[in-house]
Amino acid sequence: MTGRDRGPYAKGVARREEILAVALEVIAQNGCRKASSREIARRVGLSQAGLMHYFGSREELYEAVLRARDERDNETYYLPNPSFEGFLALIAHNAEVPGLVQLYVEYSAEATIHGHPSREFFLRRYDWVRGMLVTSIVNAQEHGEMGPAVDVGAAVDLLIAAADGLQVQWALDHSVDITGQLTGLWQLICRSSWRSLPG
């Protein structure tokens, strides 16, 4: 605790938090279209230029929202020891924060374009999720839930792809059972993991 925490710096942090909270709300309704940053600015009583004082760009704002979410989710669902159950629990929790799912679906797609400022963020984010799922598979193998015959890298990329694709389907139709489908895929991988590897 330093003097700064009660000073103008702390006020700036609080304001940033307020903007992040409002951003989630607006994104839940409108997605992350250009119009939304105008709406966020309006609701927190700032001009768009004023909003950019706290977040240098629309892209920085969205990254900050997703980063804050990942840090919280990492603590809640993955630490200290990542497991597939934790991954599923996180995905079940997502149904309660549709705005974040919407932001992730829209912004991760937008960021794939060459030269996008958040391309690096998502590449690093994939690496993080990959690492977490690799550990989950190794743990499942140690506990005897999964056998040795698994191409871990391929399995992990497939699980992430299925989770991403199912989130798009869910965003269109909330009756899509993401956790049920991912459990099914996990079981397919588990069953197949006791066979001898081909070749």
Next chain:
Amino acid sequence: MTGRDRGPYAKGVARREEILAVALEVIAQNGCRKASSREIARRVGLSQAGLMHYFGSREELYEAVLRARDERDNETYYLPNPSFEGFLALIAHNAEVPGLVQLYVEYSAEATIHGHPSREFFLRRYDWVRGMLVTSIVNAQEHGEMGPAVDVGAAVDLLIAAADGLQVQWALDHSVDITGQLTGLWQLICRSSWRSLPG
């Protein structure tokens, strides 16, 4: 062949085709951001208002691009009898048209937002792909490539989700092996299909 085909109507059709072709090129570079429709208008020598004479809105233009692509792909890869091989061949072909993949990735994500004008288009499009993959699975079962113990609806949604998610990964990193991964998922489903259904 009617008189109209050589008249102003045919010119309008040709102009629309020209705009569609330019749209693909621009989208390959910039994705389907708002700025792109300005760029498309510029390249075909029209004002944005002029462009909207041919396509009533940015959304209508993107839907027209994706619809034209689906009609062509349906004839080339699915008719007369859909199969998983056809699905894979289409996906392999996608690597040659990264602009279309980019448009699909970005626009299908954007369209999930409640009230989006293309939401219905994508819901119908999912139904179409679903129907095609259901037939592919039934065909594979008839040929003995797949056994009877398959939850066809779940398998189809999982294949679509994996294809969609892998396309996002591929858009970020072209070394991602989409067809290899989907073949792996198909084989997991095939292997599991000879077990008795649980319960």
